[in-house]
Amino acid sequence: MYEIAKENIDIQSVIDKVVQREAGAITTFIGTVRELTKGKKTLFLVYEAYESMAVKKLEQIGTEIKERWEGAEVAITHRVGRLDITDIAVVIAVSTPHRADAYEANRYAIERIKEIVPIWKKEHWEDGQEWIGNQLETVSYPTGKPEEGDLNE
Amino acid sequence: MNKILFFAHLRDEVGEESVQLEVAGKTVAEVKAIVAEQYKVAKLDTAMTAINEEFAPNEEVIQDGDVIALIPPVSGG
Numbered sequence: 001m002y003e004i005a006k007e008n009i010d011i012q013s014v015i016d017k018v019v020q021r022e023a024g025a026i027t028t029f030i031g032t033v034r035e036l037t038k039g040k041k042t043l044f045l046v047y048e049a050y051e052s053m054a055v056k057k058l059e060q061i062g063t064e065i066k067e068r069w070e071g072a073e074v075a076i077t078h079r080v081g082r083l084d085i086t087d088i089a090v091v092i093a094v095s096t097p098h099r100a101d102a103y104e105a106n107r108y109a110i111e112r113i114k115e116i117v118p119i120w121k122k123e124h125w126e127d128g129q130e131w132i133g134n135q136l137e138t139v140s141y142p143t144g145k146p147e148e149g150d151l152n153e
Numbered sequence: 154m155n156k157i158l159f160f161a162h163l164r165d166e167v168g169e170e171s172v173q174l175e176v177a178g179k180t181v182a183e184v185k186a187i188v189a190e191q192y193k194v195a196k197l198d199t200a201m202t203a204i205n206e207e208f209a210p211n212e213e214v215i216q217d218g219d220v221i222a223l224i225p226p227v228s229g230g
Binding site for chain 2: 049053132
């Protein structure tokens with residue numbers, strides 16, 4: 001249900017993992033590589049993961065979702081390696097008995113990925129390249145870890 | 154002995170994916186200080202730390218054989 005992929009992600013195969021008879025809704029989030037960020041043109045991205053831990057953290061996000069939204073099923077695949085503009089970086093599928101939960105839980109999953117899953121992107125521009133921390137470095141971790149609530153359950 | 158893993162800009166700065174250091178008995182904060190000193194890396198104060206693939210606070214004490222990962226702010230998604 002939780003994977004780091006080195007090749008193109010097949011969207012339908014992620015969706016298929018959350019199909020269940022109890023579900024009334026499946027939401028799918030597809031994260032793609034954007035060309036312009038604040039006017040700066042990206043040529044391509046390279047994603048890198050601490051793969052074994054990243055899979056564990058994706059599983060943790062799934063567990064958190066199932067605790068918060070009853071009856072939810074979750075599948076997440078995140079790509080690593082070189083990605084060109086418009087390529088798919090992440091696919092999240094969530095199924096729940098009712099649609100409101102499927103939307104909310106899916107949003108929760110992508111926000112949590114950006115907080116706790118050890119995956120990094122390196123932006124390549126015409127005039128250089130840089131590993132991106134959290135955008136604008138607005139978040140730091142003075143205690144050396146995500147704050148209360150970001151840790152296990 | 155302990156394996157220390159580096160990722161993203163930290164790996165670029167250190168020039169290695171991992172190194173072996175004897176840091177059993179030291180805290181996470183002490184390990185960060187040692188790494189910053191030995192490998193001349195900046196920005197370690199914003200890095201998170203994982204011990205054996207689980208986030209660990211600065212006060213946690215390293216055991217022999219623990220795998221320590223220094224994790225810069227993440228940017229997946």
